[in-house]
Amino acid sequence: VLRFLEPVIASVGIEAVWLSALSVLLPNLRLRHPGLAAPPALDPAHERSRLFEAVAIVLEALARNRPLVLVLEDVHWAGPGTLELLDFLARRAPHSSLLIVMTFREEEIAHGPRAREALRRLQRDDAASLIALRRLTPADVGELVDATCHELNGVGDLADRFFAHSEGNPLILTQTIRYCIEIGDAGGVLT
Numbered sequence: 001v002l003r004f005l006e007p008v009i010a011s012v013g014i015e016a017v018w019l020s021a022l023s024v025l026l027p028n029l030r031l032r033h034p035g036l037a038a039p040p041a042l043d044p045a046h047e048r049s050r051l052f053e054a055v056a057i058v059l060e061a062l063a064r065n066r067p068l069v070l071v072l073e074d075v076h077w078a079g080p081g082t083l084e085l086l087d088f089l090a091r092r093a094p095h096s097s098l099l100i101v102m103t104f105r106e107e108e109i110a111h112g113p114r115a116r117e118a119l120r121r122l123q124r125d126d127a128a129s130l131i132a133l134r135r136l137t138p139a140d141v142g143e144l145v146d147a148t149c150h151e152l153n154g155v156g157d158l159a160d161r162f163f164a165h166s167e168g169n170p171l172i173l174t175q176t177i178r179y180c181i182e183i184g185d186a187g188g189v190l191t
Contacts, residue, residue, distance in 0.1 A: 002026055005062065009029070014061055090128055091125070135170075
């Protein structure tokens with residue numbers, strides 16, 4: 001996310017001390033700001049705090065003129081450092097125009113104790129809201145198939161077959177529909 005934002009970071013007026021701290025993650029900042037000094041060495045805990053503060057300051061600065069939505073997918077794969085940063089950002093987000101949306105698979109987070117505990121802590125402290133997405137119903141699948149699959153061969157009972165194939169999982173459904181549209185036929189795919 002920060003690499004993607006790197007070109008606009010300089011345009012939001014971040015103090016050199018915070019740019020310097022970010023340069024640990026974004027070495028190209030030094031190319032964009034040739035006079036940028038390396039951050040002074042600190043013990044690991046203080047260095048992490050400085051880096052977290054720098055990330056928060058950048059995101060808050062970007063959200064100052066218009067709301068910013070930060071979408072992070074598959075958080076169940078996040079490592080301990082990323083989870084600590086997300087915890088830090090989530091606690092500051094209510095005081096800015098920053099909305100952080102994190103997605104994860106329930107079955108995957110059950111096996112990742114750090115991610116599960118981080119989520120529980122945020123919920124307990126009212127720093128996060130959990131919105132569980134349900135699987136699509138046969139009617140939902142029918143609507144999507146009607147809207148997207150009018151040119152496919154083998155349409156007949158297509159919605160029922162797509163539902164049976166995907167079991168209402170939106171990712172599997174959309175990928176299957178996309179593939180069927182790409183090859184122009186659903187009959188052979190869904191048998």
